Amino acid sequence: MVYHGASYPKVSYWATFFRGKKELKEKWNLSLEDILLSISLPRGKVGKPDVMEVERLIHQEKITLIHSLMLYEGKKTRDVLDAYLMRYEIHNIVEVVLSLLYHRPVTMLYDLGRGHRIQKPYTDEVKNLKDVQSLLFHTPYYRLAQDAFAEMERTGDTFSFEVQLSNLFLKKLFKAIKQSGELQAWKDTLLFALSMERVLFVARMKFNYHSSVEEVLAYFPVVWENRDWWRRLLMAKDFEEFVALLSFVLKGESVQDLQQLSQVLSQKVVKRLWRFLHVPTSAHFIGAFIALQEFMVENLQVIIEGKRYNFSWNQIASFVVEGGSHAVF
């Protein structure tokens, strides 16, 4: 039995920062500057008027909270959390690569703390993909970079690289979770959220880019449990069949298009995970919170960006995920 008693009070407190739509709408009525100044996160008020800086800080908060949890958790859970940080490391790699390929400045890099190389100040010296490859030396991404960079430089297409990075992340996370001794807890929470993310990825590939079945299979090998279901999902012939296979999540909710599917799935994930936040005896509450904080940050980002580009509340409301106990009741 793994002990998580020291983390539970922290997580319970942090979860209170996941605002419901009502509270976010109240915020929406403020000016952009006031919104920025009023944003408070578990570690304190952001209190800065600069949009980019605030966005960086709210995203960085995810890492800070994970690091904070790692201080209070045992080795096995720490390994899972460490594996999860790979997600943000991958974000940094992709961000740097895209900035080089499309000659645009790097928008945001996570500060991952000690022991990680794909972050500032190391990325400051990077001038081309060869430098990125050097930077990735002695990391699990190096081999992939060796295989992918030449082609990427030629075509500018990073899709395969991104997907394979994501596969690498999932593989490492699975391994850590299997060794944690709490497979079910993570499966119910974090892996569920990640699998829904992957479902959306597959849906986009199939119905936006009209990729063939074998292409989808090559990019998204069935490594999850419930292999049969995944196989049927990957091979679904049309959107209706795809949605029908998701009935256990959608629970009768009708979905017409991809955008709607994305919104409904996000809400369903939040609703499902919220109740696990209050299971202190296992890693349920940690897994749930790690997944939920992504939505929490996403909501804040939607509000900031919506206000910044003068959208109305009605235009952005559907992109805001209902949080807090409103998500459940």
Add this chain to the structure above:
Amino acid sequence: MLFSERLKKIEVLLKKEDVERVVDWLAHYGKFEPIPIDDAKAKEYHLYHTKNIETAQRIANLLRRTEDLVMKMTGGVISPQIDVQPNWLMGLSELDSKLSEIEKSYQKILEQMADLQRRKVDIEIRVRRLQFFAGLDIPWQKLKNTSLFYVGFGAIAESQYSGFVQAISELPVEVRYVDRIGGDVVVFFFCDVKYKESVERILKAVFYKEYGLPFDAADNPHQRLMQYSFDLTATYDEELWLEKQKAKIEHLFLPDLLAFFEVLAYRQRLVEISDEMVSSQTVSLFSGWIPARDEAIVRFNIEKITGKRCTIETKDASRAMIEEGLEPPTLFDHPSLLRPFETVVKTYGMPHYREIDPTIFSAFTYVLMYGAMFGDVGQGAVLFLLGLVGGFLKAFRKMQNLLKIVMWVGFSSMVFGFLYGEFFGKEDIIQALWFSPRENVNQILLVAVGMGVILISIAVILNVVNSWLEKDYAKMLFSPYGIAGLMFYWGILLLVVFLFLKKPLPSFIVPIIIVGLVLIFLEKPLAFLLFHHGKKFPNPVMGFFDLFESMINFLSNTVSFMRIGAFALNHTALMGVVFLIDSMIANPFLKWFVLLFGNVFIIGFEGFVVGIQALRLEYYELFVKFFRGTGKSFDALGLYRNKEE
């Protein structure tokens, strides 16, 4: 020696451009502890705090890069033998460029090694390809000019292989798994050419690398195989050469990188100090503590650096305490003989600036108690030599203080060994100069208690002095460890001695005990009435508990010292067991082995236990009576990071 070094507070107002050089000198001087200047003081001079965020960030980044490189080179295990010689004058830009150079050359070697590995795998796959096709019983050479089939031989990274298999199984493609070589899965496949496009899409997704069929080697596969084996041998040679180059770079640059660490940490401290200063556009003000006797040196040097364009004010630390409410740190200034025992004191706490420094007391009592408990000329000499020789060895550099303590307790053991007449547990080799504990059990226990009485009394007297220095007169006069406690304790001791000797009691003893008891009982009310301690008149009943507790404490503390005698007896008894086992063995070789092992065991085990017991007596029977331990250590601005052992 009875008090820590007398300090002075120094305030320097100087031109901004001189700050760096002055602070740099102070760091080299090594006995300056900066004091943060508060806003009120800053306002007084119309100055303000400024933070050098950019430099701090730059230093943090450089530190991170240096740490990363050191980790790569050493894997976190750094030999203490490396001679680190920091160049304190090195600027950040110079350091940055040197660090970049090292990073580049090291990275280059690592990449060359990685490329080499890749090339090796590449050759191995080509060799495997020849073997594979040589063993194939189909005329594959005919596929060279075919337009009906799409054929491939290549490698896929292991991590992508499952995706490849799942996707390709959806198509009518014949796939042969060939081998797994260096993280790659080698496959051979063929299919109808009409599926070429679909297959290519899959291959693209999994970063397939095509090697092709070996048509060019079909006629003479042996010659090609020879060529590959030659290439492979060359890569092994190259690998060896690169390994050597890598080791050379590590050997050459690791001391530099470790020196960078020191320089960066030093620069970081300078930035922190600058942050604590207050400045205007042209001038800066900083303050700190310095040893009072160095005032002239500090003044002279700062004036020399600034060309006398500065104002220096000094103030005695005691005055700064009263006038500004500052708490000066404690700076020890002991002769080298006493320095190892600072550790014993610091482990308990740091004496306050105006408190008696207990180092000399603890050094004397610890060595004395240890020797009394472990009196043996031979085993003491072993400990003494261990401490002496260990002190000269570089490998034990970090244990210098401990080894010096071992040396002194060994010496004390030898002295007591002569007094007890013990030599490696034998009592018939040297004549006891005093008495043998084994033959005089009562005497050794009485001596131990007597030693306790003397030490407890000294501790209480030290508390009286400390309370007087603190101007806590109530504590000095009425507390259980003050004059009242001393009256009670000595009164009881005299009473016991006279009763024991069966002599008539002098008339003053009982009144002394009663006065002592009454004063302890009334400690808090008296402190309130005479010295205005506390906000309201305390409940006098509480005095009863204090009284009861102090009576019990004095009794138990005194009895506790009996362990000194008990351990002296214990030593004899343990050695007796060794001799008993020895006497039961006939084999002369085994006899010597038992003697040797027995002695080593007793020196190690008993020596350790006695060390703990002496420390326990030091802390719990003596220090608690007089040592407050609430001071803070003098944290001097220095070149090196704090290297507390």
